[in-house]
Amino acid sequence: MRTPSQPPVSLPGGGRRRLVRSLIVVACILYVGVLLLLPLVGIVYTALEPGWSKVVETFSRPDVQHAFFLTGVITVITVLVTTFFGVITAWVLVRQRFVGKSFLNALVDLPFALSPVTVGLAAVILFGFGGWLEPFFDARGIQVIFAVPSMVLVTIFICIPFTIREVVPVLEEIGKDEEDASRTLGASILQTWRKVTLPNIRWGILYGVALTIARSIGEIGAVLIVSGLIKGKTETATLFIFTAIEERQEAEAYIVALTLAAVSIVLLVGIETARHRIEGRKVRT
Amino acid sequence: MSTPIAVEQLTKRFGSFEAVRDVSFTAPGGAITALLGPSGSGKSTVLRMIAGLENPNEGRIWLGDVELTPKSVQERRVGFVFQHYALFRHMTVAQNVEFGLAVRKQARSDRKARVDELLELVQLTHFAKRYPDQLSGGQRQRVALARALAPRPEVLLLDEPFGALDAKVRQDLRQWLDELHRELGVTSLLVTHDQEEALELANQIVVMHEGRVQQVGSPSEIYDDPRTPFVAGFVGSANVLHGVVDDGHVHLGALRVPGAGHLEEGSTATAFVRPHDVRVTPKGANGHGPDGAPLAIGRVERISSLGWLARLTIRLDGDGSHTLVAHVPQSDLAGASEGDLVSVDLRNPKAFDQGEATVGE
Numbered sequence: 001m002r003t004p005s006q007p008p009v010s011l012p013g014g015g016r017r018r019l020v021r022s023l024i025v026v027a028c029i030l031y032v033g034v035l036l037l038l039p040l041v042g043i044v045y046t047a048l049e050p051g052w053s054k055v056v057e058t059f060s061r062p063d064v065q066h067a068f069f070l071t072g073v074i075t076v077i078t079v080l081v082t083t084f085f086g087v088i089t090a091w092v093l094v095r096q097r098f099v100g101k102s103f104l105n106a107l108v109d110l111p112f113a114l115s116p117v118t119v120g121l122a123a124v125i126l127f128g129f130g131g132w133l134e135p136f137f138d139a140r141g142i143q144v145i146f147a148v149p150s151m152v153l154v155t156i157f158i159c160i161p162f163t164i165r166e167v168v169p170v171l172e173e174i175g176k177d178e179e180d181a182s183r184t185l186g187a188s189i190l191q192t193w194r195k196v197t198l199p200n201i202r203w204g205i206l207y208g209v210a211l212t213i214a215r216s217i218g219e220i221g222a223v224l225i226v227s228g229l230i231k232g233k234t235e236t237a238t239l240f241i242f243t244a245i246e247e248r249q250e251a252e253a254y255i256v257a258l259t260l261a262a263v264s265i266v267l268l269v270g271i272e273t274a275r276h277r278i279e280g281r282k283v284r285t
Numbered sequence: 286m287s288t289p290i291a292v293e294q295l296t297k298r299f300g301s302f303e304a305v306r307d308v309s310f311t312a313p314g315g316a317i318t319a320l321l322g323p324s325g326s327g328k329s330t331v332l333r334m335i336a337g338l339e340n341p342n343e344g345r346i347w348l349g350d351v352e353l354t355p356k357s358v359q360e361r362r363v364g365f366v367f368q369h370y371a372l373f374r375h376m377t378v379a380q381n382v383e384f385g386l387a388v389r390k391q392a393r394s395d396r397k398a399r400v401d402e403l404l405e406l407v408q409l410t411h412f413a414k415r416y417p418d419q420l421s422g423g424q425r426q427r428v429a430l431a432r433a434l435a436p437r438p439e440v441l442l443l444d445e446p447f448g449a450l451d452a453k454v455r456q457d458l459r460q461w462l463d464e465l466h467r468e469l470g471v472t473s474l475l476v477t478h479d480q481e482e483a484l485e486l487a488n489q490i491v492v493m494h495e496g497r498v499q500q501v502g503s504p505s506e507i508y509d510d511p512r513t514p515f516v517a518g519f520v521g522s523a524n525v526l527h528g529v530v531d532d533g534h535v536h537l538g539a540l541r542v543p544g545a546g547h548l549e550e551g552s553t554a555t556a557f558v559r560p561h562d563v564r565v566t567p568k569g570a571n572g573h574g575p576d577g578a579p580l581a582i583g584r585v586e587r588i589s590s591l592g593w594l595a596r597l598t599i600r601l602d603g604d605g606s607h608t609l610v611a612h613v614p615q616s617d618l619a620g621a622s623e624g625d626l627v628s629v630d631l632r633n634p635k636a637f638d639q640g641e642a643t644v645g646e
Contacts, residue, residue, distance in 0.1 A: 177371035180338050181429075183358040184365040185385035186436055195388070199375045 043261065047254035058255045063232055067240040067256070071217050073148070074236065078155045078216045079209055086163030087205060091197070093164070094171040095179075108165070111158050120225025123154050127226075146228030151236070154222035159215050163208030170204035171197075203275055210271050214264040287315030287470055288349040288439050290335060295344035297330050304330045306496040308344070312440075312489065317466055317473045319487035321480060323519065327496040328476045332442050335474065337361050348439055364433030364471075368445040370425040372417040378428050379404065379413040385436035403431040406465070423454040430462075434469070441473040447482065459486060480520045484508060492516050514637040517557035524563065524609050526556045527639070535636050538601055540581040540629075545636040553639035556631075563611035564630040565597060567621065580628040583609065588623055590615070597621075599629060 048055070058064055092098075093105055111119070126133045127144040137144050144150045178200065182192040198205075220238040227234035229243065237256055244253035290312040297305040305327040312318035320328035333339040335346055337358035346353040353361050373381050379400050386396040404410045407427040417425055426446055433441060446462075447455040463486055466473060477483050483490050484504045492499040492507060492515070500512045511517035518525060528537030533546040535556045542556040568582060583599040586608070590596075595618050597611040609629060621627060 174374075175369075177367050177369060178373055180336075180358075181365065181367060181371040181373070181432075182384070182388075183338070184336050184361075184363060185388060185432065186359055186362070187384070187388040188359055191388050195384070196373055 040261065043254055043258050046250070047258040050251045054251050055255055058252045061252075063235065064240060064252070064256065066232055067235050067237045068259075070148070070151075070235065071237040071260075074152050074155050074223075075213055075216045077152050078159050079212050081156050082159045082163050082212050083205060083209055086160065086208060087167055087201070090164045090167035090171055090201075094168055095176065108161055111160055116154075116158055116219065116221030116223075117225060119154050119157055120222035123150050123157075123222070123226045145226055146230065146234060148234065150226040151223050151234065154226055155216045155219050158219055158222060159212045162211040162215065163205065166208035166211065167201050167204040170201045174200045206271055206275075210267045213267055217260050217263060287472055289314040290318075290440050290472060290474065291347040292331065292335065293345045293347070295331060295334060295341045295346070297327070297334060297339060298342050304496055305334070305341070308493070308496070308498050310491045310498060310501050312472060312474050314349075314472050315470045316488035317475055317486050318489045318491060319483035320474060320476045320491050320493060321478070321483040321520070322493035322499075323478055325495075326493040328478075328493045329444055331493070332444050332474060332476045335440075336363050336365050336442055338365075362436070362438050364436070364438035364441045366426070366429050366433050366441070366443045366446045368448045370417070370422075370429045370449075372425055372428055372432070374417050377414050377416055378409060378420070381417070381428055382431045382435050384432060389436060399435055403435055406434075407431045421454075422450045423458055426450065426458065430465075434471075439472065441471050443473065443475045445476055445478070447479075448477075455482075462486065484520075490520075492520065494519070509633070511557070511635055514555055514557070517635050517637070521559055522610070523557040523559050526558065526607070526634075528554060528556065530554050530636075535634075538581075538607055540601055540607065540631075542631050542634045542636065544634045548636060548638055554636050555639055556634045556636040558609075558631045558634045560596070560610045560612040562632040562634070563597075563599075563609055563613075564632060565599070565611050565613055565621070566628045566630070567619065568626040568628055580630050582626055583629050585621060585623050585625045585627055588618075588621070599627065601629075 089104075089108070093101065093108075124145060125131055127137065127150055128134065129145075131145070134145075142149065144153075178196050179192050182196045183189075187195065218238060220242060223236055224239060224242065227236070227239060229235065229239060231243075235243070237260055241253045241256050244250075244256070291310070293309050295305055295308040296303070308327070308331055310318075320331060322328045330339060334341045335353070337353070337356065337360075341354070344354075348361075373384065376384070382400045382403050383396050386399060391399075400413075401410070404413055407430060409424060409427055409431070412420065412424065412428075417428070420428065430446075447458055450458065459482060466486075475483070475486060484507075487504060489501065490504055490507045491501050494515045500507060500516045502510070507516060507520050511520065517523055526535065526537055526540070526542055528535040528540075528542065530536075530545045530548045530550055530552050532550075533543065535542040535545045535548075535554045542558065544556070545554055548554050566580075581601055583601040585597055586600050587598040588595055591612070593615055594612050595615050597613060599609045599611060601607045601609065611629070
């Protein structure tokens with residue numbers, strides 16, 4: 001072991017130690033680079049290889065436009081629902097004492113543990129023909145399975161943990177004191193939420209939203225099962241890629257895939273940058 | 286601004302744990318009352334119940350003639366200062382102080398004037414635009430105090446306000462709070478585990494232990510006339526002497542400690558003697574106490590200096606298992622050195638029944 005009093009050069013075997021360290025660094029770069037970056041490069045190259053006109057042509061196709069529209073609708077609803085209930089659930093998990101709290105805490109992570117395909121199959125059991133809830137919705141003339149409602153439902157299911165898991169540690173870290181202080185200063189529960197709790201957890205919520213968007217625009221397994229793959233009706237952007245590949249329209253598939261990837265990356269990098277800027281400015285003043 | 290606070294038979298349970306048991310006391314209007322006790326004695330829980338941050342299982346809380354118990358935190362108009370400041374980290378110093386005025390929808394111009402007034406009071410006018418994480422601990426606690434005082438609360442509740450600060454800052458802030466309180470005269474309740482802080486700042490002290498009130502009294506009553514063994518041992522330092530009652534004295538070895546006249550003859554008892562009440566004289570100079578009985582003899586084992594005081598550790602003759610700590614002014618040491626034999630005379634001892642004493646410990 002090297003001790004602070006000994007200069008590194010005087011140590012026997014110092015050179016070898018440096019070599020080992022460099023090898024580890026290189027191995028990590030290769031691991032991350034090859035596994036993460038190479039596929040991305042492949043997609044960018046394949047998508048743009050046929051030329052810019054192919055990109056324009058793909059985006060002018062009505063079925064592509066509809067697929068993006070549907071992905072957008074599902075994502076917006078999912079973000080609204082999971083953020084609203086996610087923040088409340090996180091607050092309940094951190095601030096309230098109740099029987100079954102640890103069970104609820106474990107339950108929140110269930111979507112991480114399940115394959116999306118399983119989630120889709122579960123939705124079929126509930127809403128499919130002869131499903132448990134099917135008579136209820138059928139009697140009211142609501143088509144759930146093979147329609148947008150079930151696609152939204154499975155996406156919400158899969159995205160439930162993101163906001164909760166981002167907000168819980170933030171709430172735990174800031175503690176209850178500021179909320180208590182606000183109450184003793186005469187603020188109502190609602191005022192305390194709006195003026196103290198929300199500003200303190202806003203970055204956690206934003207990260208949760210970003211992850212939820214990234215996940216829901218990329219979701220395919222569960223959506224594939226419940227959508228019934230009806231062209232121009234239940235085809236999201238990911239499902240378009242899926243069918244386009246089958247129909248050997250590789251260029252279109254890669255262009256749509258690249259678009260989805262770009263949206264996710266821009267979103268995550270954008271939030272990170274914004275946070276550094278805003279927090280950094282506060283510290284400098 | 287000087288309404289008294291009274292609590293009646295407060296009890297608080299967390300699950301099966303009884304944190305506060307049948308606590309009653311009155312904090313006089315305009316005075317500082319200290320809730321003093323070791324950690325886990327329930328003192329913070331009492332304070333939080335007065336603020337409305339916890340609901341008592343039993344008992345009532347009064348602010349003057351108004352019962353607070355059914356009121357929400359928001360309606361109680363108390364100022365609360367937290368140990369870890371609890372400043373709103375996303376707001377500037379001025380915004381923090383303004384918060385209690387803003388949520389009560391006061392006019393903007395009034396708010397501004399009040400914030401300026403308070404920042405001046407806590408000497409932080411130049412820090413108005415800073416954020417809490419750009420301030421030192423002492424400055425943060427002053428902001429917290431200004432924030433609590435801004436809406437003109439009827440009472441000020443301080444929960445270990447200096448607990449997170451280092452010794453020097455704590456001393457300064459303590460003195461500063463004392464002056465501020467003289468100026469404002471707001472009824473204040475101070476929770477602390479630091480007896481020195483309580484003795485120095487408070488007009489009245491409520492000593493708590495294991496959820497119960499041990500004694501309520503002025504600092505001098507608490508210090509000079511402890512009513513329970515716990516108070517005798519917790520407030521100020523004391524020699525704790527276990528012995529047997531005989532002829533109104535507690536006997537241990539050759540040492541006879543007076544003041545046990547109220548205890549049963551032959552019972553075991555505990556006597557508490559403050560180090561400055563241990564009178565040390567060179568052996569032979571004065572071998573008899575005021576009652577004519579011979580004084581106990583001991584050997585000085587160690588002398589350490591506490592500035593103008595010397596701290597002597599004295600091992601008593603006899604079975605050799607008892608030691609006493611004495612605080613003697615350096616000037617009265619009269620050349621005594623380690624290894625010398627001395628006579629010891631114990632003054633103002635407080636003797637308690639042994640059973641009572643073990644309950645208190």
